Amino acid sequence: MDKPVQKVVIAGGGTAGWMTATLLRKVLPPTTVIELVESEQIGIIGVGEATIPPIQIFNRFVNLDQAAFLRETHATIKLAIRFENWRREGDCYYHTFGAPGANVGFCGFQHHWLRGQAMGLEPSLWDYDLHYLACEQGLFNTIDTTNPVHQLQYAYHFDSSLYGQFLRRMAEQAGVVRTEGMIEQVLQDSGNGFITGLQLKGGHRIEGDLFVDCTGMRGLLIRQALGVTFEDWSRWLPADSALAVPSERHEHTAPYTRSIAHRVGWQWRIPLTHRNGNGLVYSSRYLDDDDARRMLMDNLDTKALDEPRKIAFRTGRTQQQWHKNVVAIGLSSGFLEPLESTSIHLIQSGIVRLMKMFPNHGIDPAMVELYNAESKEEFETIRDFIILHYHVNERDDSEFWRDMRAMEIPDRLQQKIAAFSACGAVFNEQQDIFRDASWIEVMMGQGIMPRDYHPSADALPEARFREMMQQVFRAKREPLSRLLPHDQFLKQVSGV
Numbered sequence: 001m002d003k004p005v006q007k008v009v010i011a012g013g014g015t016a017g018w019m020t021a022t023l024l025r026k027v028l029p030p031t032t033v034i035e036l037v038e039s040e041q042i043g044i045i046g047v048g049e050a051t052i053p054p055i056q057i058f059n060r061f062v063n064l065d066q067a068a069f070l071r072e073t074h075a076t077i078k079l080a081i082r083f084e085n086w087r088r089e090g091d092c093y094y095h096t097f098g099a100p101g102a103n104v105g106f107c108g109f110q111h112h113w114l115r116g117q118a119m120g121l122e123p124s125l126w127d128y129d130l131h132y133l134a135c136e137q138g139l140f141n142t143i144d145t146t147n148p149v150h151q152l153q154y155a156y157h158f159d160s161s162l163y164g165q166f167l168r169r170m171a172e173q174a175g176v177v178r179t180e181g182m183i184e185q186v187l188q189d190s191g192n193g194f195i196t197g198l199q200l201k202g203g204h205r206i207e208g209d210l211f212v213d214c215t216g217m218r219g220l221l222i223r224q225a226l227g228v229t230f231e232d233w234s235r236w237l238p239a240d241s242a243l244a245v246p247s248e249r250h251e252h253t254a255p256y257t258r259s260i261a262h263r264v265g266w267q268w269r270i271p272l273t274h275r276n277g278n279g280l281v282y283s284s285r286y287l288d289d290d291d292a293r294r295m296l297m298d299n300l301d302t303k304a305l306d307e308p309r310k311i312a313f314r315t316g317r318t319q320q321q322w323h324k325n326v327v328a329i330g331l332s333s334g335f336l337e338p339l340e341s342t343s344i345h346l347i348q349s350g351i352v353r354l355m356k357m358f359p360n361h362g363i364d365p366a367m368v369e370l371y372n373a374e375s376k377e378e379f380e381t382i383r384d385f386i387i388l389h390y391h392v393n394e395r396d397d398s399e400f401w402r403d404m405r406a407m408e409i410p411d412r413l414q415q416k417i418a419a420f421s422a423c424g425a426v427f428n429e430q431q432d433i434f435r436d437a438s439w440i441e442v443m444m445g446q447g448i449m450p451r452d453y454h455p456s457a458d459a460l461p462e463a464r465f466r467e468m469m470q471q472v473f474r475a476k477r478e479p480l481s482r483l484l485p486h487d488q489f490l491k492q493v494s495g496v
Helices: 014-027 055-061 066-072 109-119 130-137 160-174 220-225 289-298 343-356 365-391 399-406 411-423 436-445 462-482 486-494
Strands: 007-011 033-038 048-050 076-078 080-084 092-096 155-159 177-180 183-188 195-200 205-207 210-213 230-232 241-247 257-262 265-271 276-282 309-312 316-318 326-328
Touching: 007 014, 007 195, 007 205, 014 033, 014 055, 014 160, 014 343, 048 265, 055 155, 055 343, 066 160, 066 486, 076 486, 080 130, 092 130, 092 436, 109 462, 130 462, 155 160, 160 177, 183 220, 210 220, 220 326, 241 289, 265 289, 276 289, 316 365, 326 343, 343 365, 365 399, 365 411, 365 436, 411 436
Parallel strands: 007 033, 007 210, 033 177, 080 257, 210 326
Antiparallel strands: 048 155, 076 155, 080 092, 183 195, 195 205, 230 316, 241 276, 241 309, 257 265, 265 276
16 A cells, blocks of 8 residues: 555554554654544453553653552552462462572573572572562562662553553543544455445544554454454463452552462452452363352452453464554454463554554555564464463363373474573573563473573682672662562552
8 A cells, every 4th residue: 555644543442542542642743643433332351450561661651650640540569470379289489570690601690590509509599589579578669770680670550441541631632533433334445455444333434544453352453354364372372261350459569460370270469559450360161150250259368349250262363463554453463361461561562563664655565574473473472481381380180280281382482491491591582572581480480490501600619609699699688678668659659
């Protein structure tokens, strides 16, 4: 299509739609019209949402006021995910946003830690992780430092529907046009199949040059109108259902998400300032809805505030997330269960990728191909990271966990496990949002212990090595005196 993009139409609101609208309005020239159409009659999947640190980049770029954001979305700080019962019942580990230890010599810190274990040093890998130490003590503060050993990378927990509303106000103030209405028909060019407009109930028509599909799992434009196929990943990730319910908040707010494995699935606990978000993710092949409801309600640790709400889903991805003049953002582009809090990040990365490749004087097939290739790799690497949690387990209490352990896994993930098992090596793809420390903590947390370590870890004489490890151990604890109880920090920053 050689036609210049003078108007972008976003189909659907919610978090995906309003994140898209806010960023597009910030980046594109004022002459580019941005119109979002949504209907209040269509429900939004709004639950307590956990995020990962790159959301701060988005929030800062659109000039979001953090104090107002914390207040209006009931947000809390997130430093990690605490995984309970995943390796085996009673076991626990953290996947934090930090990196254990420090850069020492040629090889990663895990190799030095492995040498220390062989020498009989007692501290666990996590004892060298500031994020873990802060989580265990319920502490947080922003630390102004350039020392990577002392930096606290953080994200948020918040109410996703309130976040969408917060961004809506920002976007409309910046000039985004919002149209209320139900899409009745998607209009297409009879020659090339490109979408030309959206027909709303009541007769109103919205025309545009580029369309962003934020219609959720329906994929009204990308899948229903353009017929792009969906790649199903349920052979690796069989969960197809979730039950979500809010409950009363705890007296003290934890600065981390809890992920608690059960007999046939897992439960999330997300702390907000006004309530807790809870949910159970499970596969209908192993558990019916009634038993799932009982499992969820029996494992709440505060009083439920509502009845559980079911969310049905299918794990996988839309094979071409940019096709013709439609880009799928959010659930229309695919779904991965929220085990590693990647849903909002995939929205963000999809929008940023579109901005980097945004068509000016026409849609270039080369840009479309590159966009789809990067999206594919990003989705697949997240998929593999989630599979890792399920596949590497030692549970024997149900058919579900035995099946997860016995399943064939993607070749790339098999290679990662083999390399780490052999000598503690970690290799990343360019679009992998999880870097070395994440893979290391989850693989070790799930029980993979390398058989060997890099020879450069033996470079220091034993006495000097012990001294170095003790220095790192102490350095990770030094910032703790500058941290505040999590609730005190929230009150101090938000004023609530």
